[in-house]
Amino acid sequence: MVEAAIIVPAILNGLTTGAVYALVALGLTLIYGVLHIINFAHGALLMVALYGVYFLYALAGIDPYLALPVMVPAMFALGYVLQRYVIGRAGHGKDENVMLVTLGLSIVIENLALYLWSSDTRTIETAYGFSTVDLGVALIAVPKAIAFVGALTVTALLWAVMRWTDLGKAIRALARERRGAQLVGINVEHLYAMSFGIGIACLGAAACLLLPSYYASPHIGRAFVLIAFTIVVLGGMGSFVGALVGGLIIGVTESLGGLFFGESLGKIGVFIIFIVVLLFRPTGLFGQRA
């Protein structure tokens, strides 16, 4: 039924999709790694970012890729404010409170979007939207190729920031030992908000890379966030390299699953991985400890 000639393009397609999944998961894993909370509003915030990119294009004519310098800081600011003044305050330091707050936020944000922008889907058409890169074995759509490169670049940048800057060192210190970080004079509330902001800024980048080939609608976030959770579990909670590798694995699994089992059953492979990892390696591929 499935010819060999399709498998290579399907794998490449899975890799390009997986890189963007990884970018979404990266924010989630950073927030988990530092704040030890699961951000249920991640999907809803991705949706907000997609609408942001859409409106920048539709109203101001800004190309989605040129919107990166606007969207990344804007989403960072949104994330910072949310953590510092909403999630942090309402959470009172309890994990279950924070979970409920982020879940509540996601419901409020999605319904606000439904109210303000209706359930109508928004797409944009760019000059390069239908262009493809011919790799010989496969045609890769230009927006997907850009998304792949972009996602890898953002991951590398984030990794470098965490590794070599003072901010990165402080965040890592905070992630490892909250009390210790406080004792050496790290402003915990500020850094928590910074981490949340950076995690949400990843969504701003993901939205710019996604919109040329996808669409914005109030419920679009849900489709991504479940996959992102799986990637975080597979890669190891809090691990950047894990998020990237996990994203690529999930992308390829989903793509091949769709090819062999049909699109309706295609995601089955993703969730089998999820269960197997939880059963046999609960720390994930690159996780240090649960």
Place this chain on the structure above:
Amino acid sequence: MSLGNRGYSLSRRRFLTSTAVGGLAVASGAIGMPYVARAATPVKVGIIHPVTGGVSYSGTQGRAGAMMAVDDINAAGGIKSLGGAKIDALLTDAQSKADVAASEIEKYNDAGVSAVVGGYASFICLATTQAAAKHGIPYVVDVGTDDRIVKAGLKNTFRFSPGYGVFVDTAVPTLDQINSAAGKPVKTAIIVHEDKAFGTGTAKLLQEKLPGIGVKVLDVIAHPTPNLDFNNIVLRIKAAKPDIVIPADYYNEYVLLARTMLQQKVRPKAIYSVLGGAASQYKFVHDFPEAAAYIMDCNHWYNPHKEAAQTLRKKTQAKGLYYTYEVFLNYEAVMLLADALERAASTDRAKIIDALASSEWSGHFMPYGPTKFVNGQNTGARAVNLQVQNNDIKVILPPEFANAKPIFPMPA
């Protein structure tokens, strides 16, 4: 009755009418014109659509169409046989839920409506027509293509537009007609469908009927809704090289499929659909002219030669809306009811049902004959074939309503 809080124009509309009527009454009393003071009581008509929830886009479009008809009727002097009675539209949101829709009909009954129009989705119409039947409320179905709606033996239910069976019965022979006229270039097909009732049902019927016109079905590919990536499906289509691709999915997936096919340079001889999710949507044609070009569809449409249809199109566009089938089918559903009210000369529900049952209305702009209802279905209703040409949607068949010839196979 709490209709006002959801109906966007109800409270304002009622406020305006009541103050206007009140004002008129005072004025006429003062200047001694009792004729105006006795102005006919408005006819209460329930207009129900899913304006929130999963199918809210279609519901909102439908409501806009129905309200344009109400405004036109009232502006033209109301129902003349009732002394110029205006139509008082009670707007309700079915919330894309069958149980909510059915309970809204109960509220309509308490409010004393003479008739109800709308429903949009089949699953809503199935519930609302049943609920309305309990109270003998005449119900005009606006879209609801499921044929079970008119097969339940409900005396109160009338559907002006064609049902599902008509579309499938029209789509396959017309495809044969188009294919034969071009020397039968299409011999193989792939069906891509969403995996719920609408897509699966369409795919199954097509799979049975296509071999009868000499078209072999190479593959049937199902996908969920939403489906974010069509690359794999398109790769499978590319490998199978069918002459024709037949999509049966909703708007977003239809658009993604057409875009991905264009990207992967998959150009079959035709893309043809039955009640296509995007094929007959101006939004698709406007947003992605290149991907939409030459796609054919068997769907609801207006008669392009009728002046009134074009006038409504301009009016709809002036409101910033796309002229979709929900708009014109709802407009015509309200107009059909107005014709029945005119002939019934009464707001009595039973008399309106009789007037609808004996309706021979020909004042519409659809590609149908005069209305003739058999068991609630307008037997004159037909499906037409459409094709996207020159960034517009053209009728290509049947010839008497066509405003363009089929371009088939589509240019490479």
